[in-house]
Amino acid sequence: MDIAYLAGVSQATVSRALRGSELVSKATRERILEVARQLNYRTDRNAANLRSQQTQTLALLIYEDPTSDHSHINPFFLSMLGTITREASRQGYDLLVSFQQLSEDWHTEYELSNRADGIILLGYGNFLQYEEKLRALVEADAHFVIWGPFSDDQPDHFLSCDNREGGRLAAQHLCELGRRRIVFVGSRSEGFPEFRLRFEGFRSVLEEQGIEFDEKLQVDCDNQETSGRRAIELLLFRGDEFDAVFCASDLIAIGVIQALRARGVDVPGDVSVVGFDDIPAAAYFNPPLTTIRQNTRLAGRMLVGRLLAQIAGRPTDRELVPVEKIVRESCSG
Amino acid sequence: MDIAYLAGVSQATVSRALRGSELVSKATRERILEVARQLNYRTDRNAANLRSQQTQTLALLIYEDPTSDHSHINPFFLSMLGTITREASRQGYDLLVSFQQLSEDWHTEYELSNRADGIILLGYGNFLQYEEKLRALVEADAHFVIWGPFSDDQPDHFLSCDNREGGRLAAQHLCELGRRRIVFVGSRSEGFPEFRLRFEGFRSVLEEQGIEFDEKLQVDCDNQETSGRRAIELLLFRGDEFDAVFCASDLIAIGVIQALRARGVDVPGDVSVVGFDDIPAAAYFNPPLTTIRQNTRLAGRMLVGRLLAQIAGRPTDRELVPVEKIVRESCSG
DNA sequence: GGGGCCATTGCATACGTATTCACCAAATGA
DNA sequence: TCATTTGGTGAATACGTATGCAATGGCCCC
Numbered sequence: 001m002d003i004a005y006l007a008g009v010s011q012a013t014v015s016r017a018l019r020g021s022e023l024v025s026k027a028t029r030e031r032i033l034e035v036a037r038q039l040n041y042r043t044d045r046n047a048a049n050l051r052s053q054q055t056q057t058l059a060l061l062i063y064e065d066p067t068s069d070h071s072h073i074n075p076f077f078l079s080m081l082g083t084i085t086r087e088a089s090r091q092g093y094d095l096l097v098s099f100q101q102l103s104e105d106w107h108t109e110y111e112l113s114n115r116a117d118g119i120i121l122l123g124y125g126n127f128l129q130y131e132e133k134l135r136a137l138v139e140a141d142a143h144f145v146i147w148g149p150f151s152d153d154q155p156d157h158f159l160s161c162d163n164r165e166g167g168r169l170a171a172q173h174l175c176e177l178g179r180r181r182i183v184f185v186g187s188r189s190e191g192f193p194e195f196r197l198r199f200e201g202f203r204s205v206l207e208e209q210g211i212e213f214d215e216k217l218q219v220d221c222d223n224q225e226t227s228g229r230r231a232i233e234l235l236l237f238r239g240d241e242f243d244a245v246f247c248a249s250d251l252i253a254i255g256v257i258q259a260l261r262a263r264g265v266d267v268p269g270d271v272s273v274v275g276f277d278d279i280p281a282a283a284y285f286n287p288p289l290t291t292i293r294q295n296t297r298l299a300g301r302m303l304v305g306r307l308l309a310q311i312a313g314r315p316t317d318r319e320l321v322p323v324e325k326i327v328r329e330s331c332s333g
Numbered sequence: 334m335d336i337a338y339l340a341g342v343s344q345a346t347v348s349r350a351l352r353g354s355e356l357v358s359k360a361t362r363e364r365i366l367e368v369a370r371q372l373n374y375r376t377d378r379n380a381a382n383l384r385s386q387q388t389q390t391l392a393l394l395i396y397e398d399p400t401s402d403h404s405h406i407n408p409f410f411l412s413m414l415g416t417i418t419r420e421a422s423r424q425g426y427d428l429l430v431s432f433q434q435l436s437e438d439w440h441t442e443y444e445l446s447n448r449a450d451g452i453i454l455l456g457y458g459n460f461l462q463y464e465e466k467l468r469a470l471v472e473a474d475a476h477f478v479i480w481g482p483f484s485d486d487q488p489d490h491f492l493s494c495d496n497r498e499g500g501r502l503a504a505q506h507l508c509e510l511g512r513r514r515i516v517f518v519g520s521r522s523e524g525f526p527e528f529r530l531r532f533e534g535f536r537s538v539l540e541e542q543g544i545e546f547d548e549k550l551q552v553d554c555d556n557q558e559t560s561g562r563r564a565i566e567l568l569l570f571r572g573d574e575f576d577a578v579f580c581a582s583d584l585i586a587i588g589v590i591q592a593l594r595a596r597g598v599d600v601p602g603d604v605s606v607v608g609f610d611d612i613p614a615a616a617y618f619n620p621p622l623t624t625i626r627q628n629t630r631l632a633g634r635m636l637v638g639r640l641l642a643q644i645a646g647r648p649t650d651r652e653l654v655p656v657e658k659i660v661r662e663s664c665s666g
Numbered sequence: 667g668g669g670g671c672c673a674t675t676g677c678a679t680a681c682g683t684a685t686t687c688a689c690c691a692a693a694t695g696a
Numbered sequence: 697t698c699a700t701t702t703g704g705t706g707a708a709t710a711c712g713t714a715t716g717c718a719a720t721g722g723c724c725c726c
């Protein structure tokens with residue numbers, strides 16, 4: 001480090017000056033900063049990290065479905081990726097992004113190797129699949145936040161939108177339009193905790209309205225366009241009557257509407273459709289999708305905020321990310 | 334490092350064993366690996382990086398338009414982000430993602446601080462804006478690749494799709510449909526080198542077809558939906574006749590079609606519209622967009638490949654990323 | 667004038683790894 | 697038998713920073 005030499009001080013003083021320490025007199029600090037500026041000098045992050053044992057870096061791990069075709073990423077995650085990156089950056093943290101398969105072990109990979117101060121997990125809502133890894137993370141005192149509904153024993157590590165309320169909003173809207181035979185396309189199993197909560201909210205409104213939910217009007221479906229299409233085809237094949245569809249996601253809704261129209265069913269004339277997420281394509285779809293928007297901007301902020309709180313040892317709040325009804329033409333009645 | 338102690342060897346041997354060096358006998362290597370596995374041990378990346386002076390990390394910097402509203406990111410970049418991340422990961426590199434404003438100086442920030450071995454720049458196609466930074470990068474022997482058309486003096490650092498050919502494909506398609514008065518919405522200025530090339534390809538086909546391009550049929554426009562809308566409004570206001578529009582991007586095309594329909598112009602009946610990029614929303618738009626697809630998967634691969642070649646000191650190829658015509662309903666003639 | 671305090675600075679060390687060099691035992695060759 | 701090679705290992709060091717501790721000098725106060 002020849003900055004020290006050029007400024008006529010010790011390396012220790014240079015280090016302090018560059019970090020803005022109060023221990024250095026204003027005069028020397030400015031002299032050092034000036035020399036550093038002229039040399040276009042930057043502190044070596046690896047050395048600094050090694051010494052201080054922290055990295056000012058967060059890792060964002062996005063679950064990659066090994067069965068999907070990899071060419072398209074879940075658009076909702078992409079939105080989140082954008083907001084998370086921006087928020088991390090705003091807080092002075094770098095963001096390491098990686099698509100991971102469930103089988104790989106990100107736990108050791110990022111936390112133990114001192115590559116990141118904390119981890120954000122996207123797409124790991126179904127924590128049952130990797131319960132032992134979750135436990136390992138907790139036992140290792142790792143800092144992490146998962147985008148997904150609370151697990152009862154580890155509430156601090158989870159954040160999600162108010163899925164139940166979202167389901168309620170959707171149901172209320174459809175009821176107000178006079179729809180009575182409303183299909184739910186999505187899963188109610190433990191494997192899809194978010195879908196499940198959306199369904200619960202949805203169902204609770206139906207009950208309040210005195211509508212009994214017909215079990216036949218629920219079709220299992222994962223979060224893919226083609227799955228939505230298949231779900232509707234199955235439904236039409238079975239011949240059950242319905243006048244509306246609440247889809248657990250926009251991707252599903254897109255598939256559902258395509259399948260309906262392909263069979264000559266008018267949307268929204270014959271059947272109203274509501275989605276969930278408000279992905280970018282939702283507004284452009286034909287017809288534009290009525291949907292429940294998750295506030296991704298706020299979600300990104302809260303994820304990063306929570307994680308940083310955890311890292312700093314501050315207590316974390318436990319709010320849910322609010323949802324909002326976006327009315328477009330896919331169910332104008 | 335107590336692995337050394339537990340395995341009864343020196344720290345040096347442990348280091349060698351963990352890196353898979355041939356200098357260690359098979360027996361000791363396996364013993365060490367076993368101990369490490371049991372302790373769930375990972376080498377500290379900061380220490381390793383510091384010592385070896387390389388990070389196995391790439392930085393992806395995405396230009397953030399300070400004037401835009403930040404809530405939506407250019408969807409084309411998001412697609413690229415996905416493919417780049419995946420390819421980097423496949424090559425054993427981590428990816429640092431950051432949205433940067435032009436004013437900040439990513440150059441020093443990432444390259445000089447040893448935070449990444451190389452940089453990928455997205456959204457910096459208009460290199461005129463930051464020419465001196467570009468030069469600084471070159472002079473500092475930084476490893477970097479820019480997504481954008483060649484700059485003549487620095488071809489190795491640039492990669493783009495075959496914009497000219499894309500413009501040709503669009504023009505050919507519209508001509509085949511019998512369109513003659515074709516508008517170009519986009520810029521021909523140096524500030525938008527990609528748009529400019531697309532225009533050049535487009536125009537060359539018109540000339541081959543014996544159609545003289547009417548200068549009045551070009552409207553300046555940057556890469557935003559609202560800009561596309563405004564462009565069409567201006568055009569309609571001026572009252573020039575046209576039967577087709579070639580938009581320099583899908584975002585523009587979306588705005589253009591919205592504006593046309595709002596004024597009662599039928600698309601594709603009265604006017605055919607072609608876009609560029611094939612963003613995810615293009616297929617879902619009403620009407621589905623005919624567009625020129627850039628092969629983002631390949632683009633991601635090539636960007637990472639080029640950068641790694643540069644880092645390794647290997648020669649880089651200079652191919653363009655191929656484009657492809659995707660015909661949908663927005664210009665069925 | 668002397669003691670004590672504060673503001674600055676330097677010295678020395680540690681962070682955890684990779685690598686050079688030296689070393690040793692065993693094997694090989696003469 | 698001894699010299700020489702070879703394969704395997706350890707000791708020592710450097711990477712560039714942050715920080716505890718000691719040291720220095722100036723200043724104030726009694």
